Structures are given as C-alpha cells and as structure tokens.
Amino acid sequence: MGDEDWEAEIIKPHMSSYVPVFEKERYSSGANGDTFNRTPASSSEMDDGPSRDHFMRSGFASGRSLGNRDAGESSKRENTSTVGGFGVGKSFGNRGFSNNKFEEGDSSGFWRRYQDGNDSEASGSSRRGGRGGFRGRSGGFGLGSSNSEYEQDEGMQRAGGLFGSRRPTLSGAGNGDTYQNRSGSGSGRGGYKGLNEEVITGSGKNSWKSEAEGGESGDTQGPKVTYIPPPPPEDEDSIFAHYQTGINFDKYDTILVEVSGHDAPPAILTFEEANLCQTLNNNIAKAGYTKLTPVQKYSIPIILAGRDLMACAQTGSGKTAAFLLPILAHMMCDGITASRFKDLQEPECIIVAPTRELINQIYLEARKFSFGTCVRAVVIYGGTQLGHSIRQIVQGCNILCATPGRLMDIIGKEKIGLRQVKYLVLDEADRMLDMGFGPEMRKLISCPGMPSKEQRQTLMFSATFPEEIQKLAGEFLKSDYLFVAVGQVGGACRDVQQTILQVGQYSKREKLVEILRNIGDERTMVFVETKKKADFIATFLCQEKISTTSIHGDREQREREQALGDFRCGKCPVLVATSVAARGLDIENVQHVINFDLPSTIDEYVHRIGRTGRCGNTGRAISFFDPESDNHLAQPLVKVLSDAQQDVPAWLEEIAFSTYVPGFSGSARGNVFASVDTRKGKNTLNTAGFSSSQAPNPVDDESWD
Numbered sequence: 001m002g003d004e005d006w007e008a009e010i011i012k013p014h015m016s017s018y019v020p021v022f023e024k025e026r027y028s029s030g031a032n033g034d035t036f037n038r039t040p041a042s043s044s045e046m047d048d049g050p051s052r053d054h055f056m057r058s059g060f061a062s063g064r065s066l067g068n069r070d071a072g073e074s075s076k077r078e079n080t081s082t083v084g085g086f087g088v089g090k091s092f093g094n095r096g097f098s099n100n101k102f103e104e105g106d107s108s109g110f111w112r113r114y115q116d117g118n119d120s121e122a123s124g125s126s127r128r129g130g131r132g133g134f135r136g137r138s139g140g141f142g143l144g145s146s147n148s149e150y151e152q153d154e155g156m157q158r159a160g161g162l163f164g165s166r167r168p169t170l171s172g173a174g175n176g177d178t179y180q181n182r183s184g185s186g187s188g189r190g191g192y193k194g195l196n197e198e199v200i201t202g203s204g205k206n207s208w209k210s211e212a213e214g215g216e217s218g219d220t221q222g223p224k225v226t227y228i229p230p231p232p233p234e235d236e237d238s239i240f241a242h243y244q245t246g247i248n249f250d251k252y253d254t255i256l257v258e259v260s261g262h263d264a265p266p267a268i269l270t271f272e273e274a275n276l277c278q279t280l281n282n283n284i285a286k287a288g289y290t291k292l293t294p295v296q297k298y299s300i301p302i303i304l305a306g307r308d309l310m311a312c313a314q315t316g317s318g319k320t321a322a323f324l325l326p327i328l329a330h331m332m333c334d335g336i337t338a339s340r341f342k343d344l345q346e347p348e349c350i351i352v353a354p355t356r357e358l359i360n361q362i363y364l365e366a367r368k369f370s371f372g373t374c375v376r377a378v379v380i381y382g383g384t385q386l387g388h389s390i391r392q393i394v395q396g397c398n399i400l401c402a403t404p405g406r407l408m409d410i411i412g413k414e415k416i417g418l419r420q421v422k423y424l425v426l427d428e429a430d431r432m433l434d435m436g437f438g439p440e441m442r443k444l445i446s447c448p449g450m451p452s453k454e455q456r457q458t459l460m461f462s463a464t465f466p467e468e469i470q471k472l473a474g475e476f477l478k479s480d481y482l483f484v485a486v487g488q489v490g491g492a493c494r495d496v497q498q499t500i501l502q503v504g505q506y507s508k509r510e511k512l513v514e515i516l517r518n519i520g521d522e523r524t525m526v527f528v529e530t531k532k533k534a535d536f537i538a539t540f541l542c543q544e545k546i547s548t549t550s551i552h553g554d555r556e557q558r559e560r561e562q563a564l565g566d567f568r569c570g571k572c573p574v575l576v577a578t579s580v581a582a583r584g585l586d587i588e589n590v591q592h593v594i595n596f597d598l599p600s601t602i603d604e605y606v607h608r609i610g611r612t613g614r615c616g617n618t619g620r621a622i623s624f625f626d627p628e629s630d631n632h633l634a635q636p637l638v639k640v641l642s643d644a645q646q647d648v649p650a651w652l653e654e655i656a657f658s659t660y661v662p663g664f665s666g667s668a669r670g671n672v673f674a675s676v677d678t679r680k681g682k683n684t685l686n687t688a689g690f691s692s693s694q695a696p697n698p699v700d701d702e703s704w705d
C-alpha cells in the first residue's frame with residue numbers, strides 16, 4: 001500500500017477491527033462517537049480526555065476521528081468540550097493517518113513532540129508537560145512544565161511518604177487527569193505509564209522510568225485503580241504447562257562459560273548433583289526439565305554456596321530457574337516458617353523485575369517450583385488494585401515477586417517487613433539498576449529493616465550487562481560476588497536467525513505487511529518505538545485484515561494482560577509492542593520478531609529478538625534499518641551479528657565503517673563489548689558443565705582490555 005492510500009484505507013468502516021476482541025462487546029454497546037465530537041482540537045487540550053477506549057470507539061469504530069480531519073471540524077470540537085482526549089481526533093486523525101504525516105511530523109504540538117522523540121514510549125516528560133497545560137484549564141494540575149511527569153508521580157509521593165517530603169502539586173493530578181488515565185475511571189492504568197517502559201529521550205539515551213515514578217499504586221492521591229487480575233489456574237496441569245525444548249537445546253553445552261571471582265564452586269552437570277529435596281525434584285520433572293542449561297549449571301551451585309552472583313546468559317536460556325531453584329532449596333532446607341495470615345508479612349525472598357508481565361511470569365515459575373511445599377509466593381504489581389495486592393500478601397508471603405513501585409508502596413504501608421530478607425533478586429538487573437529504576441532500588445536496600453548486603457544474598461540476572469551498570473551493582477553486592485558469563489555478555493541468542501533490511505520509514509508499513517502475509521499465522525512480535533505508533537501499526541494491520549493486538553504502557557493493565565493472553569493462545573498471532581515487552585517474556589511459539597523500528601540501544605535489540613529462539617528452539621528476527629535514523633546502531637549491530645555467526649550485509653558494514661567511532665566499545669549506548677566482569681578478574685574459558693575457575697585479583701582499569 002502506498003502512502004497515498006493510507007488515508008483512504010484508514011477510514012474504511014472495518015477500522016473497528018482493531019478494537020481488541022475482548023473489548024468488542026463493550027465498544028459496541030457504549031460507543032457512539034460522541035466523545036470524539038467533543039474532543040478538543042489542539043494537542044495540548046487532549047490530555048484530560050477520553051480513554052483509548054473512546055479513541056477506539058468513536059474514532060476507529062465509527063471512522064469519525066479519522067474522517068474529521070479538517071481544521072473547521074477541529075475548531076468546532078475545540079469549542080465544545082474540555083473532555084476530549086488523547087490526541088484522538090486531532091493528533092491521530094489529522095496528523096496521523098489522514099495526511100500521511102505519520103512519520104513526517106508537522107508543526108502541530110503532537111507531531112512536533114512525536115518527531116522530537118518526546119512522545120515516544122521513551123519520553124513522557126514533554127508529553128506530560130503539554131498535558132499539564134490542559135489540566136490546568138480543566139482545573140486540575142495546570143503545570144505544563146516539562147517536569148510535570150514528576151508532579152503527577154505517585155511514586156514520588158509514595159517515596160515522599162516513606163523517605164521524605166511529599167509533593168503537594170500531585171494532588172491535582174488525581175482522577176483521570178493523568179495521561180495514563182484517560183479513561184476517566186482510572187482503572188488499571190494508575191499512571192503506571194511511563195514506568196517500566198518510558199524512556200526519557202532528551203539525551204537520546206534509554207533511561208527507563210521507574211514504575212514508581214509513574215505512580216502505579218492508586219493508593220495515594222492518584223486515580224483509583226480497581227483492576228483485580230484474574231487468579232491463575234490452580235490445577236496441576238496448568239501450573240506445570242510448558243513448551244518443548246528445541247532442537248538446539250543440547251548445543252547449549254558448547255557455549256563457553258566464564259566465571260570470575262574468587263573461590264567459585266564447581267559447576268554441576270545434572271539436577272541430581274544439586275541435591276535438591278524430593279518435592280523440588282518432582283516439580284522439576286513435572287516442569288519437563290531433564291537437563292540443566294549452562295547458566296543453571298553454574299548459578300545453582302554458586303547460589304547454594306551462599307554467594308552473591310551477577311549472571312549474564314543469553315535470552316531464553318533458563319535464568320529464572322537458575323535463581324528460583326537454589327533459593328527454594330535453601331528455604332526448604334532452612335525450614336522456613338509456613339506462611340500464615342498476618343498483617344505484617346516478612347518474606348525471606350524478594351524478586352524484582354522491571355515489567356508487570358515479567359514479574360507475573362516469574363511468580364508463576366515460583367509457584368510452579370514451590371508446588372506442594374509450604375513456601376508461598378505472592379506477586380504484586382502496578383496497574384492493579386492496591387487492596388488486592390495487600391490481600392494477597394497478608395495471607396502469607398515467603399517469596400515476594402514485585403515491580404519496584406508497588407513494592408515500595410506496600411513497604412510504605414507496613415504490610416511487608418524486610419528483616420527476614422535473605423535473598424534479593426534483580427531480574428533484568430541492568431534495567432533495574434539504570435537511571436530509571438536504580439534510585440528505587442537504592443531506596444529499597446536502604447529501607448529500615450533491610451539486611452545489609454553482608455547479611456543477605458543478592459542475585460542479579462540479565463542477558464545484557466553494560467559495563468557502567470556492572471559498576472553500579474557493587475553497591476548491592478558483596479565485594480566477593482561471582483560473575484558468570486555464558487557466551488558473550490550482551491550477545492544475541494544464536495538460535496535466532498537475524499536479518500537486517502534497509503527500509504526507509506515510508507516503506508516500512510508496506511514491507512511489514514508483505515512479511516506478515518508471507519509468515520501467515522505464525523506468532524510474530526512487531527516492535528515499534530512509541531506507544532502511539534504501536535496503536536497506529538496495530539490498527540493498520542487490522543485494517544489489512546491481519547489479526548493483531550498490542551501491548552504498551554498506555555493500555556490499561558487489564559488490556560495488556562488480555563492482549564498477551566490473546567497472543568499467547570494464538571487468537572491474535574501478531575502482537576505489536578513497545579519495549580515494555582522486550583525483556584523476559586517467555587511466550588511459546590513466537591517464531592518471528594520484527595523490529596519495525598530499531599530500538600535506541602543494542603542491548604534492547606538483543607532482548608527484543610530474544611522473544612524468539614528460546615530454550616533451544618529456533619526463531620527469526622527481521623529488523624528494518626532506516627539509514628536516516630539508525631546509523632548509530634550499525635557498528636554494534638555488525639558486532640552482534642558476527643558474534644552470533646549471522647550474515648552481515650555489506651551495506652551495513654559500510655555504514656558501520658563510515659560511522660566508526662573509535663573507542664565505541666565504551667559507549668554508554670549499551671556496550672556489547674563488555675565481554676566480561678568489569679572487575680577485570682579475567683578467567684579461563686570453560687565449556688559449560690566441565691569446570692569453573694577462579695579469577696585473579698582485580699587489576700587496574702587502565703590495564704583492562
């Protein structure tokens with residue numbers, strides 16, 4: 001489809017197809033397009049308005065938002081309401097599809113911001129600033145400053161309650177005023193928005209905002225979050241449901257593993273060698289695990305030996321079990337007190353992860369491996385009713401799986417005491433320590449009652465560990481922590497066949513459709529860089545009759561979970577996602593990942609493509625490389641491709657060469673060349689399962705290379 005056809009295409013009546021399947025009933029009953037008619041015209045007036053539901057209902061379902069594109073219509077709307085929202089009418093309809101300025105941008109506020117990158121998943125501040133102005137008009141918030149993200153930040157309030165002063169300005173942001181809560185009801189979203197997925201792009205660098213910063217709790221002055229996630233199935237078959245390891249599972253054994261640090265215990269080769277209790281062994285068998293992956297071979301004995309650990313292993317290679325199994329083994333061995341109802345729970349283990357869906361997945365793994373034991377795992381995360389989290393906790397909690405913001409909320413409410421914490425796990429640790437979540441994590445370890453690093457065991461896992469983040473980790477880990485690197489730190493999974501196509505921004509949609517039509521019904525994740533774009537592309541694909549759903553931070557939690565569910569079960573074989581889905585998600589049968597937009601860092605690329613090719617299965621990743629915007633990635637891409645023994649296109653090498661930056665390996669963009677432990681304790685290379693060794697004494701920075 002050419003760009004010229006875009007407008008015509010987008011206003012076809014079947015646009016309603018993007019209304020998620022699960023929403024259709026609701027939309028068809030309540031939708032009438034009214035809301036849209038009351039949508040103010042300028043982007044700065046769209047903040048307080050209708051939810052994306054409205055967007056779908058009135059804009060898409062009726063085609064009105066997309067049809068009402070002329071200035072006259074816009075100004076009419078401007079006069080009629082202050083309720084309209086989210087750039088539905090104007091931003092989307094006018095600037096988005098109608099005149100095909102989707103990627104060109106124009107002088108309107110929205111598109112300027114969009115172009116600047118400030119409207120990206122990764123942004124938030126300026127967008128919110130714009131909204132602030134509108135809020136002011138509607139009697140709410142009225143800030144309009146680019147700092148307004150903090151002003152409306154429940155996390156900050158929460159943090160204030162716990163650690164310092166509250167920000168009084170937040171109050172106005174309350175009910176539905178936040179961008180996140182366009183729905184008015186505020187349900188679910190709770191301003192979590194930016195949280196685990198927003199990046200402040202002013203500097204062009206990823207810096208994920210913490211969940212706390214987005215104010216996920218819904219318990220302070222923010223909107224009431226009412227969403228209660230459905231309980232997971234309780235039957236044993238569901239608990240132990242798993243997918244098959246792939247043909248390359250055995251090849252894991254050939255991956256080089258490097259252990260650095262002193263006195264590392266030897267790797268184990270089999271589950272039996274771990275000497276786990278019978279119940280755990282039964283659960284492992286029921287989960288279909290017969291053989292250890294390399295990261296498990298090394299990490300399990302290290303954790304069992306009580307050592308702190310930073311472990312880096314390729315995506316989909318079993319890091320979750322690598323920390324859960326030894327922790328559970330210890331707990332069983334130590335004879336933890338069986339969980340029971342108490343107003344203040346004192347978990348022995350806290351696991352944190354950057355996204356809600358990921359922490360939920362980790363919880364399900366914890367529940368699976370602790371099946372039939374007295375260990376009770378609980379999950380709490382933003383976008384859900386706080387009362388629900390509290391009710392889960394007070395029933396007993398040995399392992400608490402939490403997103404950072406919700407965790408701090410619950411600690412602040414004195415439902416969780418930290419004195420008994422023996423294990424602190426940071427999954428996706430590089431993300432948990434970066435500018436977005438790092439401050440929250442630091443608050444956590446300095447919370448009253450939290451055992452010092454000498455008194456607890458701290459475990460960090462990720463597929464990527466940029467040098468600069470490794471350095472920050474020292475604050476959390478004992479100085480003698482061990483570092484396990486399976487393969488190249490930050491390297492891509494070799495089971496993913498990577499293809500980089502040079503595609504200019506105006507050809508991307510056409511190319512995407514062509515690829516998806518060839519793929520057929522195979523499950524595919526399509527990554528885009530911004531939340532709005534995720535909506536645009538999902539809508540576009542539905543219009544092309546490709547059954548699609550989407551996940552991003554502007555969707556309510558209920559919608560996010562439903563989208564993931566629809567994708568998992570194959571109802572919607574295409575999932576358009578922002579980076580919120582880049583890390584950790586383990587979805588069976590994802591055969592393809594398409595980077596419609598490349599991410600801003602190479603680490604993010606590695607995580608995204610790691611949604612396929614998991615656990616020895618093969619997968620394919622196709623990335624659209626736009627020389628207008630992606631040249632900075634050429635060099636690291638060449639490195640990642642060649643390390644993973646993939647073909648490197650000549651044109652990419654040329655770009656990489658022409659944009660060569662000496663000393664690139666030290667780049668803050670996500671350093672794939674940080675091949676080892678930054679303490680410089682270089683170690684001998686080992687084939688997984690055959691030995692481990694010890695590091696020499698750390699050496700000076702200068703001598704490292």
Ligand SMILES: Nc1ncnc2c1ncn2[C@@H]1O[C@H](COP(=O)(O)OP(=O)(O)OP(=O)(O)O)[C@@H](O)[C@H]1O
Pocket residue numbers: 242243245288289290291292293296313314315316317318319320321462463583584585586610611614615
């Ligand atoms: N030893 C094993 N045998 C069989 N399956 C396993 C084994 N270990 C892990 N798995 C399965 O492999 C899949 C990927 O594991 P997991 O999600 O822990 O990977 P990960 O390394 O954490 O990936 P990511 O870096 O993307 O977070 C899961 O479905 C898990 O149940």
